[in-house]
Amino acid sequence: YGFFIRHGKIQKDEICIPQWLLLLSDKSNADFPILQKMIKSDWWKNWKKWQETEEEVFELPNGINATLRNYQHRGFEWMVLLSKIGAGACLADDMGLGKTLQTICFMAHLINETPGYKSVVVCPASLVFNWEKEFEKFAPHLKVYNFNDSKKNVENILQSEADIVILSYGLLRSKIEFFSKIPWLCAIIDESHNIKNIHSITSKAVCQLRSTHKVALSGTPIMNNTMDLYAQLNFLLPTLFGTREFFKKEYADPIDRGKSVEKAKLLSKITAPFLLRRTKEMVAKDLPEKIEAVLWCEMGEEQMEAY
16 A cells, blocks of 8 residues: 555545556456445446457547547547546647547547537647647537637637637636636647646646646657656646655656666556557558658749749
8 A cells, every 4th residue: 555655645634545546456346445446336347348358438429520540449438438537638649640530539529428518729829720620620510719819808708609619828828817717628738748847837827727627639748858747647637646846756856867667667557547659550550551742832923032
């Protein structure tokens, strides 16, 4: 029980343990029978089924205009499973494997189950219109509000019938007093390495979002060192790693400075249920043949003159 105690929080005469730590146990119903009761047996059955078989655990929600590849469907199911125990998910697939599509299917599932609430997608400004187009393409039945202008009246969001609100990190920072008051059904942060510095204004703004479900998307959740993970996981799974100082002392310093293989394996084991990464090589059999097209574009008169 030492591991649980280290990650627990003392409140009077009790130790409060994040229920997500229970996913570390390989023999979930035998190792810690008292703790395992916190998560229902039906969930454990589906979790085991997802891990050990290729059988379908959840059907795609109605209205999705796409045929998912096997690994994409499993990614969608994984997000649904974690959402049912209140855990956030970090989807870290390679670029080009369909993180956006998997996430849209997950959001459609949540909206079908809990209608009447709005969800938010926060992404770099350069991707705002891409997200809007992807929703139009894959989930045309969902109503999307593209909040891409700081001059727009934020009150229009509450008055709209939108299921999804899309905005940039910059607009979230400038309007956080408003966005932090909305009870979101789901909050998606794309390119989540943008919040890797927990002391940054962007990271603080994202962590103020109140949502029932959370997903982070990034092909590179760790860019420089192990501390990059902390802010992202703190957003997805509050209390799992305690304070920044605890995470730095317990994991980051031993791994980055001490090159501790044991600590690296332990951190990998803790985060494995919540961080899903597939490379192109891993899913090669599910990918189509690569098609290359070379397109030449002539410059306009003004462009030519400037050149």
